Amino acid sequence: MTVANRFRCASLVFALAATAVADDTLRDTPIRWHEDDRRHVVNVPEERDPNLHWDMFSDSIGDPIARFFDPTRWVRRASVPFGGNHVPSAANVNRLDEVPNSSWFTNRIGLYPLSPESLRRGPGGITPSTDADWVVVRAKTEGVTPGFTILDADGDLFLIKFDRAKYVGIASAAAAISQRIFHAAGYNVPDDNVVYFPEERLVVGEDVKLSLPDGSRRIMSEVDLSEILADVHRESDGRIRAISSKFLDGTPIGPFNYQSRRKDDPNDRVRHERRREVRGIAVFAAWLNHFDTKQQNSLDMFVEEEGRSFVKHYLIDFASTLGTGAGGPAQRFGWEVTVDPKAVVRRTANLGLWEDDWRKVERPEGLDEIGFFEAEHFDPMGFEPLMPNPAFADVTRRDGYWAAKIISAFTDEHLRVFVEEARYQNPAAVEYMVGALADRRDRIARAWFEQVAPLDFFRVDGGGLHYHDLGAERGLYPESLPRYRHRSAANDGEGERADWSAWVESDAPLAELNALRSSTPFVSIQCAVDRGDGWSDPITVHVACASGRVVKVERE
């Protein structure tokens, strides 16, 4: 082997090793639960207005090609057998591998035992006041479904959108349910609620401009209002059903990009595809079949809170979830991107002798308010949005586990409360939707808990390290009797660790910590679980001997 080739090999090995080696420094300091990304910003960042047509091309073709030819990704992929990740780890997690509260995310059901009723109303449950007429100040006629911006008696602005007459209740119900789930998970979302109102409540304001499909605009009249409402379904009592979305506080500055960052926002320090909560949207999207995760379904607001002005990041528009799109029930969406050349070639080559799973999905019989949403054929790892999402392409096992952990925290009672807010006409639809959400929840949780052992929430108490087996506690493995094991080693906190002790098995998630009396400042403990199919990869927990504080958790 020549000197040059030896150098190349060594460089490659070094690179591979570098991806697998983590930072070994430990510190006995409080865990940081809040990200420093809400400092006061003086100048409002420039409004973004990404072009949808260009996004379709770049998300579907340009960005995937760019990612494919990125050499750093090749190196990382090669490091996977050595314990590395195909992409860099999420950059905004604390030492417990949790996502701190930030302008993007607020920990709720994933970290706290929140009652279903406390989450029923989502971010507010505010609907337009019925004290007076709703004044239409803007109309939306483009797209599949019409809608209006209205001003209510309290001076609040709301966006009102209707279901298609042929599919009444489907999209509005999906929006109400999914918005509450995302809110409960921790994301910033608008206040979406199902409303019923008589047509007479809508009046056209002065100088309201009507946007026409060709891009031109003219003054809207009452006749226009009637024409727009002519195709909207009416209930038996004449009322119209719609989804109302309260305008967010602050100044809208356009959507956020799922990659890169806002360079004119000094608080936006982390590339968005490196944020765990942004990556984690992929897992929630799979659960809820939220296939329309393009950037145009997000919104950054320049807000003022507690005397500070900063950018807050929202997810919006959840009508295209739970098996429906804006145009009605969508059977294929969520299974493939819009055009997947590999899948087309595969199907052409197999001469129709293989059936895609999505074609087997059926709507529940007799439940017209439900779209193509079920659990029987659901593949938690097979979800694909309509357009490839750069952040979704960077989901690691830890990212997926984090999101699945939150998803598993939703009990059936939580789901029922959210589904009740959808105001289905048919009680059977409520039962069906709760069941489907619960079943998919369990499948997603199991899928990711098999990637990363669901041993979590470690606490030192009474000389022992207590932790939770979320898989057992949340009823995901009812048939199994888990066994646990742990081992420990002294750790100087500077990268030097003694040899591991022998494994100690137990029936309960508890590790005795005799080594806490060690002369070193820290002790490391590895925990693993066996549900009958072998021991999981261990989770490594580092504990400060003096304070008894869990200072770091490593899942890989």
Place this chain on the structure above:
Amino acid sequence: MPSALSLALFAALAAQPSQLDGSGESYWGPVPPESESELLLVERHQRAAWEWPLYGTYRVLRFPFQVLGAGAKRMVIFLDESGTFYHAKRLLGDISLPYGLRVGGVFDVVTGFGLGANVYHDEVGRPGSQIQLKGLASFEGHRRASVGYELEWAERRSLVLGLGYRLRPNARFYGIGPGSVEEDRSHFTQENAWGGVEFRWGLRRAEKLELSLGALQSSVSTRGPRDDGLSSIEDDDAFAAMLPVGYGERSYGVELSLGLEHDTTRQEARPLGTGLRRVRAGYFFAQEEEEPSFWTFRLEAQQFFRLWWDRAFAVRGVTTWMESDEGDPHFVRLMSNEDPDQMRAYDDFRFRDRGFIGLNVEYRYPIWAYSEPKGTGLDAYLFTDTAQVFGRTAEISTRNLRPSYGGGIRFLGRRGFGARAEIGIGEEGTAFRLSMDQVFQYPRNALYDGREPIPLR
């Protein structure tokens, strides 16, 4: 179901105050509010040191493509904001003009590059009526013009009127009979004019069972080809000594016809388990003294079998023939493998004789769908065709049948079949075809649509 342990834990922790602002007694322990916490500041540059040499090189190599991409992006945004995409979409469909008129574009590659236009208007004179004017002109001299008027004068009763003209300056002729040879190809100019009326009665409400009665006056004339570079029938070695019957003379007459059509396909783009059957008989009264009159008959059956899932097996059998005791009809009025592609991989009008019999078989399966199986999508198909012309039924034999096979892709839109691209392989070579016509389920609106596909007789 959650375990007892989890319920107990839940109850214990639920006794503590919990908030929706991200602070409180969490599963990890107490989380202080932001104002009482040390904040996590993430470093701006998060790449590992080893990545920079690789990534830097990659960025340099990628730069030209980024410049191109930036330019393309500006172009797309400009086209979008200027309304170009919107107007382009309108051009692909029907453009609404004042007074209820609508205009659509037509592009026909088969007859050479050309341009066409359709103009149609609803409710001409009375509700339930529509009129359509079509025109096409190609750079190679093809001309086509037609006027069609359809009036629904009662429920499931309609009257159709039509006038038309067609000029084909380089029509092809290979000889008469199943044994005609490709090498004998020669050319001529063909000129057609026609006018007719047709009454239609829908006999059944639930499915399409329709009786038609028609009268069509038509004239055909032939002469040498327009293009001096092409071999002419008159000069070709194969035919100069004995020109086909009627060449250089005008054929003029009236045909009375009676037809019955039964269509259960509901005009779906992917029919499954349904079929279409057509029967037609006509008598052509020749008005030129030496031209014979003759009977024409047509039998056609199409069936779409559902295989597994939504895979389809489409079968189409058709036979047409003419009978005359007065001599041979004008050669242009003979039966032929006409549009659309009754014999794929062979030229249209390749074979001519008194009768035609053919079988088309396709296996179809979906390869892409936009959102649902029966919506917009792409189907792949494999096909085999076999057909021949005959002067006498005794000539129908495996020796004379001409097979072809191949495959293609069909695009199915919201309004049904959109287009197909296919490759066919036959005894006379390989043909690639891009077409907006179907082999199956092609509409025979005839008079209203300018007799497209046009039986040129």
